[in-house]
Amino acid sequence: MKPSEEQWNRWLDGSLSPEEAKAMEAAAEEDASLTADRAFFRQLSADLKETIPAERTPPFADFFNSHLQKRIRDLQEEAESAAKQRPSWWPNWFRLSWAAPLAAATVVVLTLMQIGVIGGRSGSQIVYAYTPDDSVTARTEFDRETNAMIVRLEGMEPLPDGFDLLLADADDAEPPFLVESPAPSQETFVFVGPQPQYPSDRPY
Amino acid sequence: MNNPQPTSSDPEVKPSAEGVQETADADPTGPSDDELVTLCQAGDTGAFDELVTRYRGRVYAMIYNMVKSEADAWDLAQEAFIKAWKALPKFEARSSFYTWLYRISHNVTYDWLRKRKIQAEGEFDEGVQQSVDPKAKTVPFEEARPDEKLQHQELRKRIENAIDQLSPDHRAVILLKEVEGRQYNEIAEIVGISIGTVMSRLFYARKKLQSLLIDVYEAQ
Secondary structure, three states, rough: OOHHHHHHHHHHHHHOOOHHHHHHHHHHHHHHHHHHHHHHHHHHHHHHHHHHHOOOOOOOOOOOHHHHHHHHHHHHHHHHHHHHHOOOOOOOEEEEOOOHHHHOOOOEEEEEEEEEOOOEEEEEEEEEEEEOOOEEEHHHHEEEEEEEEEEEEEEOOOOOOOOOEEEEEEEOOOOOEEEOOOOOOOOOEEEEEEOOOOOOOOOO | OOOOOOOOOOOOOOOOOOOOOOOOOOOOOOOOOHHHHHHOOOOOOHHHHHHHHHHHHHHHHHHHHHHHHHHHHHHHHHHHHHHHHHHHHHHHOOOOOOHHHHHHHHHHHHHHHHHHHHOOOOOOOOOOOOOOOOOOOOOOOOOOOOOOOOHHHHHHHHHHHHOOOOOOOHHHHHHHHHOOOOOHHHHHHHHHOHHHHHHHHHHHHHHHHHHHHHHHHHHO
Protein backbone atom coordinates (compact mmCIF):
# COMPACT_ATOMS: atom_id res chain seq x y z
CA MET A 1 0.00 0.00 0.00
CA LYS A 2 1.46 3.36 -1.01
CA PRO A 3 -0.05 6.09 1.10
CA SER A 4 -1.23 9.35 -0.40
CA GLU A 5 0.46 12.59 0.60
CA GLU A 6 -2.36 13.34 3.01
CA GLN A 7 -2.29 9.88 4.55
CA TRP A 8 1.49 10.07 4.94
CA ASN A 9 1.27 13.47 6.66
CA ARG A 10 -1.56 12.39 8.91
CA TRP A 11 0.26 9.19 9.82
CA LEU A 12 3.37 11.14 10.85
CA ASP A 13 1.19 13.55 12.83
CA GLY A 14 -0.83 10.77 14.46
CA SER A 15 -4.12 12.07 13.11
CA LEU A 16 -5.36 9.11 11.09
CA SER A 17 -8.59 7.40 11.97
CA PRO A 18 -8.16 4.10 13.84
CA GLU A 19 -8.93 2.13 10.67
CA GLU A 20 -6.49 4.12 8.56
CA ALA A 21 -3.80 3.91 11.26
CA LYS A 22 -4.18 0.15 11.36
CA ALA A 23 -3.79 -0.05 7.58
CA MET A 24 -0.70 2.17 7.70
CA GLU A 25 0.88 0.07 10.42
CA ALA A 26 0.35 -3.00 8.30
CA ALA A 27 1.93 -1.21 5.34
CA ALA A 28 4.88 -0.11 7.49
CA GLU A 29 5.56 -3.71 8.45
CA GLU A 30 6.08 -4.47 4.78
CA ASP A 31 7.88 -1.25 3.82
CA ALA A 32 10.83 -0.35 6.02
CA SER A 33 11.08 3.13 4.49
CA LEU A 34 7.77 4.08 6.10
CA THR A 35 9.06 3.07 9.49
CA ALA A 36 12.28 4.95 8.83
CA ASP A 37 10.28 8.04 7.80
CA ARG A 38 8.32 8.01 11.02
CA ALA A 39 11.42 7.65 13.17
CA PHE A 40 13.20 10.41 11.26
CA PHE A 41 10.36 12.90 11.50
CA ARG A 42 9.67 12.21 15.13
CA GLN A 43 13.23 13.24 15.88
CA LEU A 44 13.20 16.15 13.42
CA SER A 45 9.91 17.44 14.79
CA ALA A 46 11.36 17.52 18.30
CA ASP A 47 14.51 19.23 17.05
CA LEU A 48 12.55 21.82 15.10
CA LYS A 49 10.59 22.79 18.21
CA GLU A 50 13.85 22.96 20.14
CA THR A 51 15.67 24.98 17.49
CA ILE A 52 13.05 27.41 16.28
CA PRO A 53 11.16 29.28 19.00
CA ALA A 54 7.43 29.87 18.59
CA GLU A 55 7.84 33.22 20.32
CA ARG A 56 10.49 35.88 20.30
CA THR A 57 10.54 39.11 22.21
CA PRO A 58 10.82 41.89 19.66
CA PRO A 59 13.79 44.16 20.28
CA PHE A 60 12.84 47.21 22.35
CA ALA A 61 9.54 45.61 23.24
CA ASP A 62 8.16 48.59 25.19
CA PHE A 63 8.99 50.91 22.33
CA PHE A 64 7.27 48.44 19.97
CA ASN A 65 4.00 49.08 21.79
CA SER A 66 4.43 52.82 22.28
CA HIS A 67 5.37 53.31 18.64
CA LEU A 68 2.22 51.49 17.59
CA GLN A 69 0.11 53.67 19.86
CA LYS A 70 1.65 56.77 18.34
CA ARG A 71 0.94 55.55 14.82
CA ILE A 72 -2.65 54.83 15.76
CA ARG A 73 -3.05 58.33 17.20
CA ASP A 74 -1.59 59.75 14.01
CA LEU A 75 -4.11 57.76 11.96
CA GLN A 76 -6.97 59.05 14.07
CA GLU A 77 -5.79 62.63 13.74
CA GLU A 78 -5.47 62.26 9.99
CA ALA A 79 -9.01 60.95 9.76
CA GLU A 80 -10.37 63.81 11.84
CA SER A 81 -8.41 66.36 9.84
CA ALA A 82 -9.67 64.95 6.55
CA ALA A 83 -13.24 65.07 7.80
CA LYS A 84 -12.92 68.77 8.58
CA GLN A 85 -11.49 69.67 5.22
CA ARG A 86 -14.44 68.87 3.05
CA PRO A 87 -15.37 71.84 0.85
CA SER A 88 -18.17 74.08 2.09
CA TRP A 89 -20.08 73.78 -1.17
CA TRP A 90 -20.52 70.02 -0.63
CA PRO A 91 -24.27 69.49 -0.21
CA ASN A 92 -25.24 68.48 3.28
CA TRP A 93 -26.22 64.86 3.59
CA PHE A 94 -26.44 62.49 6.52
CA ARG A 95 -24.78 59.15 6.43
CA LEU A 96 -26.01 56.25 8.43
CA SER A 97 -23.32 54.10 9.97
CA TRP A 98 -23.28 50.48 8.88
CA ALA A 99 -22.34 49.41 12.36
CA ALA A 100 -25.59 47.54 12.80
CA PRO A 101 -26.21 44.76 10.30
CA LEU A 102 -29.94 45.41 10.11
CA ALA A 103 -29.34 48.90 8.86
CA ALA A 104 -26.82 47.78 6.28
CA ALA A 105 -29.40 47.68 3.51
CA THR A 106 -31.02 50.95 4.41
CA VAL A 107 -29.72 54.22 3.12
CA VAL A 108 -31.34 57.54 3.45
CA VAL A 109 -29.92 60.35 1.47
CA LEU A 110 -31.19 63.70 2.43
CA THR A 111 -30.63 66.66 0.22
CA LEU A 112 -30.79 69.89 2.04
CA MET A 113 -31.05 73.37 0.79
CA GLN A 114 -29.83 76.35 2.63
CA ILE A 115 -32.71 78.71 3.27
CA GLY A 116 -32.93 81.98 5.00
CA VAL A 117 -35.17 81.39 7.94
CA ILE A 118 -36.77 78.41 9.56
CA GLY A 119 -38.90 79.22 12.54
CA GLY A 120 -37.03 82.45 13.04
CA ARG A 121 -33.56 80.97 12.60
CA SER A 122 -31.46 80.46 9.47
CA GLY A 123 -30.51 76.93 8.61
CA SER A 124 -31.32 74.11 6.23
CA GLN A 125 -34.48 72.50 5.07
CA ILE A 126 -34.65 68.96 3.84
CA VAL A 127 -36.01 69.20 0.33
CA TYR A 128 -35.68 65.58 -0.68
CA ALA A 129 -35.27 62.27 1.07
CA TYR A 130 -34.24 59.29 -1.00
CA THR A 131 -34.09 55.63 -0.04
CA PRO A 132 -32.62 53.19 -2.56
CA ASP A 133 -34.48 50.39 -0.82
CA ASP A 134 -38.07 50.51 -2.13
CA SER A 135 -39.42 48.84 0.97
CA VAL A 136 -38.30 51.75 3.12
CA THR A 137 -39.90 55.18 2.88
CA ALA A 138 -38.65 58.37 4.41
CA ARG A 139 -40.78 61.30 5.49
CA THR A 140 -39.56 64.46 7.06
CA GLU A 141 -41.19 66.92 9.32
CA PHE A 142 -40.03 69.91 11.31
CA ASP A 143 -40.61 69.96 15.03
CA ARG A 144 -40.85 73.50 16.28
CA GLU A 145 -40.49 72.61 19.92
CA THR A 146 -37.06 71.07 19.48
CA ASN A 147 -36.16 73.06 16.38
CA ALA A 148 -35.22 69.78 14.79
CA MET A 149 -35.93 68.12 11.52
CA ILE A 150 -37.30 64.66 12.08
CA VAL A 151 -36.76 61.96 9.49
CA ARG A 152 -39.28 59.17 9.85
CA LEU A 153 -38.29 55.86 8.29
CA GLU A 154 -41.06 53.36 7.65
CA GLY A 155 -40.68 49.79 6.54
CA MET A 156 -37.47 48.94 8.35
CA GLU A 157 -37.20 45.78 10.37
CA PRO A 158 -37.61 46.22 14.11
CA LEU A 159 -34.43 47.43 15.68
CA PRO A 160 -32.88 45.41 18.49
CA ASP A 161 -31.99 46.91 21.82
CA GLY A 162 -28.63 48.53 21.76
CA PHE A 163 -28.78 49.31 18.08
CA ASP A 164 -27.06 52.60 17.49
CA LEU A 165 -27.23 54.96 14.60
CA LEU A 166 -24.25 57.11 13.89
CA LEU A 167 -24.99 60.15 11.84
CA ALA A 168 -22.47 62.42 10.27
CA ASP A 169 -22.83 65.70 8.57
CA ALA A 170 -20.20 65.80 5.86
CA ASP A 171 -20.05 69.53 5.91
CA ASP A 172 -20.27 70.18 9.59
CA ALA A 173 -17.30 70.99 11.78
CA GLU A 174 -18.96 69.25 14.67
CA PRO A 175 -18.27 65.55 15.06
CA PRO A 176 -20.98 63.06 14.11
CA PHE A 177 -23.37 62.08 16.82
CA LEU A 178 -24.74 58.89 18.22
CA VAL A 179 -28.48 58.41 18.34
CA GLU A 180 -29.79 56.11 21.01
CA SER A 181 -32.11 53.52 19.59
CA PRO A 182 -35.78 53.73 20.43
CA ALA A 183 -37.79 50.73 21.47
CA PRO A 184 -38.07 48.13 18.71
CA SER A 185 -40.55 49.48 16.27
CA GLN A 186 -41.45 49.49 12.66
CA GLU A 187 -40.62 53.17 12.61
CA THR A 188 -37.32 54.71 13.44
CA PHE A 189 -37.01 58.30 14.37
CA VAL A 190 -33.78 59.97 13.49
CA PHE A 191 -33.34 63.31 15.11
CA VAL A 192 -31.41 65.86 13.18
CA GLY A 193 -30.65 68.72 15.45
CA PRO A 194 -29.69 68.90 19.10
CA GLN A 195 -27.70 65.75 19.70
CA PRO A 196 -26.29 63.78 22.57
CA GLN A 197 -22.58 63.70 23.41
CA TYR A 198 -20.40 61.99 20.84
CA PRO A 199 -17.46 59.77 21.91
CA SER A 200 -14.58 61.77 20.50
CA ASP A 201 -12.11 58.89 20.42
CA ARG A 202 -14.15 56.78 18.06
CA PRO A 203 -11.80 55.71 15.27
CA TYR A 204 -14.34 55.86 12.51
CA MET B 1 -16.39 32.73 25.17
CA ASN B 2 -12.95 32.27 23.57
CA ASN B 3 -9.96 31.53 25.72
CA PRO B 4 -7.86 34.55 26.57
CA GLN B 5 -4.77 32.62 25.44
CA PRO B 6 -3.80 31.05 22.12
CA THR B 7 -5.59 27.80 21.20
CA SER B 8 -4.85 24.55 22.98
CA SER B 9 -3.27 23.18 19.80
CA ASP B 10 -0.35 25.55 20.16
CA PRO B 11 2.85 24.00 21.49
CA GLU B 12 4.35 24.91 24.77
CA VAL B 13 6.93 27.61 24.36
CA LYS B 14 10.35 26.04 24.25
CA PRO B 15 13.24 27.92 25.81
CA SER B 16 15.62 29.19 23.20
CA ALA B 17 19.33 28.67 23.50
CA GLU B 18 19.68 32.37 22.70
CA GLY B 19 17.19 33.37 25.38
CA VAL B 20 14.92 35.21 23.00
CA GLN B 21 11.72 33.53 24.00
CA GLU B 22 8.82 35.50 25.32
CA THR B 23 5.82 33.77 26.84
CA ALA B 24 2.34 34.87 25.89
CA ASP B 25 0.67 33.64 29.05
CA ALA B 26 -2.24 35.94 29.60
CA ASP B 27 -3.63 36.55 33.03
CA PRO B 28 -6.37 33.89 33.25
CA THR B 29 -8.49 36.37 35.18
CA GLY B 30 -7.99 39.06 32.56
CA PRO B 31 -10.28 39.89 29.67
CA SER B 32 -10.64 37.41 26.84
CA ASP B 33 -9.56 38.22 23.32
CA ASP B 34 -13.22 38.65 22.36
CA GLU B 35 -13.74 41.18 25.13
CA LEU B 36 -10.64 43.11 24.15
CA VAL B 37 -11.65 43.09 20.49
CA THR B 38 -15.06 44.50 21.37
CA LEU B 39 -13.38 47.29 23.30
CA CYS B 40 -11.02 47.96 20.40
CA GLN B 41 -13.95 48.18 18.00
CA ALA B 42 -15.34 50.88 20.25
CA GLY B 43 -12.07 52.77 19.92
CA ASP B 44 -10.29 51.64 23.07
CA THR B 45 -6.62 51.85 22.15
CA GLY B 46 -5.67 50.55 25.60
CA ALA B 47 -7.43 47.29 24.83
CA PHE B 48 -5.50 47.07 21.59
CA ASP B 49 -2.28 47.64 23.48
CA GLU B 50 -3.16 44.63 25.63
CA LEU B 51 -3.67 42.49 22.52
CA VAL B 52 -0.35 43.69 21.12
CA THR B 53 1.41 42.70 24.32
CA ARG B 54 -0.30 39.33 24.24
CA TYR B 55 0.66 38.44 20.69
CA ARG B 56 3.70 40.49 19.70
CA GLY B 57 6.04 37.63 20.64
CA ARG B 58 4.30 35.13 18.42
CA VAL B 59 3.79 37.54 15.54
CA TYR B 60 7.40 38.69 15.66
CA ALA B 61 8.70 35.11 15.85
CA MET B 62 6.56 33.97 12.94
CA ILE B 63 7.75 36.85 10.79
CA TYR B 64 11.37 36.54 11.89
CA ASN B 65 11.39 32.83 11.05
CA MET B 66 10.37 33.78 7.53
CA VAL B 67 12.56 36.81 6.86
CA LYS B 68 15.54 36.11 9.13
CA SER B 69 16.19 39.77 9.85
CA GLU B 70 15.46 41.41 13.21
CA ALA B 71 15.03 44.88 11.74
CA ASP B 72 12.76 43.76 8.92
CA ALA B 73 10.76 41.50 11.22
CA TRP B 74 10.27 44.40 13.63
CA ASP B 75 8.97 46.67 10.88
CA LEU B 76 6.75 44.00 9.40
CA ALA B 77 5.31 43.13 12.80
CA GLN B 78 4.44 46.81 13.23
CA GLU B 79 2.72 46.81 9.84
CA ALA B 80 0.80 43.67 10.73
CA PHE B 81 -0.58 45.22 13.91
CA ILE B 82 -1.43 48.49 12.16
CA LYS B 83 -3.33 46.56 9.50
CA ALA B 84 -5.08 44.61 12.25
CA TRP B 85 -6.09 47.87 13.97
CA LYS B 86 -7.50 49.27 10.73
CA ALA B 87 -9.36 46.05 9.96
CA LEU B 88 -10.76 45.49 13.45
CA PRO B 89 -14.09 47.21 12.69
CA LYS B 90 -14.69 44.50 10.10
CA PHE B 91 -13.58 41.58 12.29
CA GLU B 92 -16.60 39.31 12.76
CA ALA B 93 -15.06 36.58 14.96
CA ARG B 94 -15.62 33.82 12.39
CA SER B 95 -12.19 32.63 13.48
CA SER B 96 -10.27 33.34 16.64
CA PHE B 97 -8.59 36.71 16.86
CA TYR B 98 -5.24 34.92 17.04
CA THR B 99 -5.81 33.08 13.76
CA TRP B 100 -7.11 36.26 12.12
CA LEU B 101 -4.04 38.19 13.29
CA TYR B 102 -1.80 35.45 12.04
CA ARG B 103 -3.44 35.61 8.63
CA ILE B 104 -2.70 39.32 8.45
CA SER B 105 0.89 38.77 9.59
CA HIS B 106 1.39 36.07 7.01
CA ASN B 107 0.05 38.26 4.21
CA VAL B 108 2.25 41.19 5.23
CA THR B 109 5.29 38.94 5.29
CA TYR B 110 4.42 37.24 2.04
CA ASP B 111 3.92 40.53 0.22
CA TRP B 112 7.29 41.72 1.48
CA LEU B 113 9.03 38.52 0.43
CA ARG B 114 7.43 38.66 -3.00
CA LYS B 115 8.77 42.14 -3.44
CA ARG B 116 12.19 41.07 -2.34
CA LYS B 117 11.97 38.12 -4.73
CA ILE B 118 13.61 35.79 -2.34
CA GLN B 119 13.92 32.43 -4.01
CA ALA B 120 15.39 29.31 -2.53
CA GLU B 121 17.86 27.55 -4.80
CA GLY B 122 16.86 24.19 -6.09
CA GLU B 123 13.41 24.48 -4.59
CA PHE B 124 10.66 22.03 -5.43
CA ASP B 125 8.28 23.11 -8.12
CA GLU B 126 4.87 21.85 -7.14
CA GLY B 127 3.88 21.72 -10.78
CA VAL B 128 6.56 19.15 -11.46
CA GLN B 129 6.44 15.81 -9.79
CA GLN B 130 9.83 14.98 -8.46
CA SER B 131 10.77 11.76 -6.90
CA VAL B 132 13.01 12.30 -3.93
CA ASP B 133 15.03 9.45 -2.64
CA PRO B 134 15.35 10.14 1.05
CA LYS B 135 18.51 8.07 1.13
CA ALA B 136 20.18 10.13 -1.58
CA LYS B 137 23.41 11.72 -0.49
CA THR B 138 23.34 15.48 -0.35
CA VAL B 139 26.16 17.95 -0.08
CA PRO B 140 26.29 18.92 3.59
CA PHE B 141 26.55 22.55 4.59
CA GLU B 142 29.87 21.81 6.24
CA GLU B 143 32.16 18.98 5.42
CA ALA B 144 31.95 16.66 8.40
CA ARG B 145 34.27 13.76 9.09
CA PRO B 146 32.40 10.49 9.51
CA ASP B 147 33.91 10.02 12.91
CA GLU B 148 33.00 13.53 14.07
CA LYS B 149 29.96 13.75 16.30
CA LEU B 150 27.78 16.79 15.53
CA GLN B 151 27.32 19.09 18.45
CA HIS B 152 23.98 20.58 19.32
CA GLN B 153 24.97 23.94 17.85
CA GLU B 154 25.95 22.36 14.56
CA LEU B 155 22.68 20.49 14.36
CA ARG B 156 20.87 23.70 15.06
CA LYS B 157 22.74 25.46 12.27
CA ARG B 158 22.02 22.65 9.84
CA ILE B 159 18.33 22.72 10.66
CA GLU B 160 18.15 26.49 10.29
CA ASN B 161 19.97 26.33 6.96
CA ALA B 162 17.65 23.61 5.73
CA ILE B 163 14.59 25.66 6.65
CA ASP B 164 16.10 28.64 4.86
CA GLN B 165 16.38 26.60 1.70
CA LEU B 166 12.63 26.10 1.57
CA SER B 167 10.56 28.48 -0.50
CA PRO B 168 8.28 30.82 1.46
CA ASP B 169 5.31 28.63 0.55
CA HIS B 170 6.87 25.52 2.06
CA ARG B 171 8.59 27.30 4.92
CA ALA B 172 5.32 28.81 6.08
CA VAL B 173 3.43 25.52 6.31
CA ILE B 174 6.26 23.57 7.94
CA LEU B 175 6.77 26.26 10.57
CA LEU B 176 3.06 26.57 11.27
CA LYS B 177 2.78 22.80 11.63
CA GLU B 178 5.98 21.85 13.40
CA VAL B 179 6.80 24.97 15.42
CA GLU B 180 3.36 26.47 16.02
CA GLY B 181 1.57 23.15 16.24
CA ARG B 182 -1.31 24.37 14.09
CA GLN B 183 -3.98 22.04 12.75
CA TYR B 184 -4.32 21.58 9.00
CA ASN B 185 -7.49 23.64 8.75
CA GLU B 186 -5.88 26.48 10.72
CA ILE B 187 -2.87 26.47 8.40
CA ALA B 188 -5.23 26.57 5.42
CA GLU B 189 -7.04 29.56 6.87
CA ILE B 190 -3.88 31.45 7.82
CA VAL B 191 -2.15 30.93 4.50
CA GLY B 192 -5.31 31.20 2.43
CA ILE B 193 -5.08 27.85 0.68
CA SER B 194 -7.07 24.62 0.61
CA ILE B 195 -6.34 21.74 2.97
CA GLY B 196 -5.29 19.71 -0.06
CA THR B 197 -2.64 22.30 -0.86
CA VAL B 198 -1.54 22.31 2.79
CA MET B 199 -1.00 18.57 2.54
CA SER B 200 0.90 18.87 -0.69
CA ARG B 201 3.22 21.62 0.55
CA LEU B 202 3.74 19.83 3.84
CA PHE B 203 4.64 16.64 2.04
CA TYR B 204 7.22 18.30 -0.18
CA ALA B 205 8.62 20.44 2.64
CA ARG B 206 9.11 17.37 4.79
CA LYS B 207 10.68 15.43 1.96
CA LYS B 208 13.01 18.34 1.22
CA LEU B 209 14.09 18.59 4.83
CA GLN B 210 14.61 14.86 4.90
CA SER B 211 16.86 15.02 1.86
CA LEU B 212 18.86 17.90 3.37
CA LEU B 213 19.22 16.45 6.86
CA ILE B 214 19.20 12.67 6.49
CA ASP B 215 22.99 12.55 6.77
CA VAL B 216 22.86 14.44 10.07
CA TYR B 217 20.63 11.88 11.70
CA GLU B 218 22.32 8.90 10.13
CA ALA B 219 25.62 10.12 11.58
CA GLN B 220 24.19 10.27 15.11
